[in-house]
Amino acid sequence: MGFSTFVKTKYKQTNSILNQISLIFIILGIGFLMLNSINKNNFTDNTSTDNIFKCKISNTNENLLPVESLNTTFSISIIDYSTDVFKTALTKNSIPALLNPKYDDFSKSSNCLSDDELAVVIVNDSTVLVFPLKILRYHIAINTYINDQPILISYSPLADHIEVFSRNYKNSILEFGVSGSLYKNADLLYDLSSESLWSQFNGKALIGNYTGATLEKLTYKIFNIDEIHSIYSDFKILSFDTGYMRNYDIDTFVSYKTDGNVIGTIKNSQTDFENKDIVLGFNIDNTQYALLESSITDNIEYYSEGVRNFEISKFNGEYLINIITSTGKTRINDYTTAYAFVWYDFFPLTKKLH
Numbered sequence: 001m002g003f004s005t006f007v008k009t010k011y012k013q014t015n016s017i018l019n020q021i022s023l024i025f026i027i028l029g030i031g032f033l034m035l036n037s038i039n040k041n042n043f044t045d046n047t048s049t050d051n052i053f054k055c056k057i058s059n060t061n062e063n064l065l066p067v068e069s070l071n072t073t074f075s076i077s078i079i080d081y082s083t084d085v086f087k088t089a090l091t092k093n094s095i096p097a098l099l100n101p102k103y104d105d106f107s108k109s110s111n112c113l114s115d116d117e118l119a120v121v122i123v124n125d126s127t128v129l130v131f132p133l134k135i136l137r138y139h140i141a142i143n144t145y146i147n148d149q150p151i152l153i154s155y156s157p158l159a160d161h162i163e164v165f166s167r168n169y170k171n172s173i174l175e176f177g178v179s180g181s182l183y184k185n186a187d188l189l190y191d192l193s194s195e196s197l198w199s200q201f202n203g204k205a206l207i208g209n210y211t212g213a214t215l216e217k218l219t220y221k222i223f224n225i226d227e228i229h230s231i232y233s234d235f236k237i238l239s240f241d242t243g244y245m246r247n248y249d250i251d252t253f254v255s256y257k258t259d260g261n262v263i264g265t266i267k268n269s270q271t272d273f274e275n276k277d278i279v280l281g282f283n284i285d286n287t288q289y290a291l292l293e294s295s296i297t298d299n300i301e302y303y304s305e306g307v308r309n310f311e312i313s314k315f316n317g318e319y320l321i322n323i324i325t326s327t328g329k330t331r332i333n334d335y336t337t338a339y340a341f342v343w344y345d346f347f348p349l350t351k352k353l354h
Contacts, residue, residue: 053247055112055240063100063243065093070179072195077207085188085197085207086264090180092190097141097177102239103129106229109237112248115226119237120153120162121317122146122220128235130228134248135238136162140178140187140200142238143167151218152176156200157253158263159186160278161338162222165203165215182264184345186338201338201346217334221317231316266341268348273340281343281350282321282335284308290344291353293337303353310353 070092074081113119113132120131124146131142136155143152150167154176167174172193179188179197186201196208203215228235240248257276273279278293289305291312300313302324309324321332336343344350 053112053240053249055109055248057240057248058243058245061244063096063098065096065099065177067091067093070190070195070197072190072197072208074207076209076211078211079183079206081207084183086182086185088180088182088263092179092195093177094180095138095140095178096244097143097189098139098242099143099175100243101142101144102241103236104239104241106130106235106237109240112240113225116224118222118224119228120155120164120220121223121228121232121235122151122153122164122218124149126234128232130235130237132225132238132248134251135240135242137251137253138244138246138248139242141176141189143175150174152215153220154187154189154200156187158182158256159201159338159342160257161186161201161336161342162220163200163203163336164218164220166218167215169210169213169215185262185264185266185342201336201342219318219333223317227317262341266345268345270340270344270348270350272344272350272352275339275341277340278337279340279343280312280319280335280337281347282332283347284323284332288347288350289353290340290347290350305351305353312353 068091079085109132118133120133120136122129122131127147129144129146131153133155136142136153137157140156141152141154143150145151150173152165152167154165155162167176175192176189176198177192179190181188181197183197183199183206184201186199188197188206189200190197191210194209196205196210198205198210198215203217205211205213223231260275262275272290273292279290280293280296281288281290289310291303295301296312296314296319298314300311303310303312311320311322311324311329313320319335321335322329323332
């Protein structure tokens, strides 16, 4: 089976309109290994109670977006679409973004979320919205509002990268779908108005009429469900009734997280970490730094690189990064986490913190 078929199969397992996900064996070309996926149930088969999702979901794929070719103005770009973009053989909306998500009280979702499952938490004034990662990995982009503020919650499973953006751009409210293509192994999103292609990694439009535009990043927190209950007395959680028939219990990327396979090409390789290590990366005056995310705890650790000194810790779902100078400390808020190979492909001159 060829490389193109692998990518197509891998993605369509997760997002098939028929919601049938089958066991596949993928033999990749030179430099790639065999991947095994997981046998998946068909939701129309109710004979096996072990595979029935326990929360309310849609009876049909009622919110299907048209699966068709992109109508992007490819002549306007800051990257080369033919060489820099990895085409997964999927068209736009093969992975369906959510445009009108519903929210529930936690009691309606409690049977489908274990205490240790991770979720993205967005806080605005007294409003708290929770987005389980098990839904995000099936839809990649969620267009929603918090207190009338239009926001985009995004997650690229192949980069293990979360980002939240404002959907306001120059007095326009944009809506986003999933293109089916990758740039540096992170998903490319498209806006529904111009179908320009935007990087999920940094919110920058790379191809199309919006080329050069950048979405504003918004703060978010990552907690498990148990932590969310202990911190927030009142919150709404993204409903599993998304408009799509999915067994959100199944993680089709579980083997990808630990194996040595990479879907797209890597133009800037690195040797500081294992490729699938999760790193915390941040930027200061056009110099990038990274360290192993698992090394960060609630206890403050001190790092030095060149003339710069840092203190880094994790607290209340956020990373606390300070530059230490002779006059005090400066907080760094522009950071992200991702697979090491993705971070370094974007920032090959990154300095590793020990």
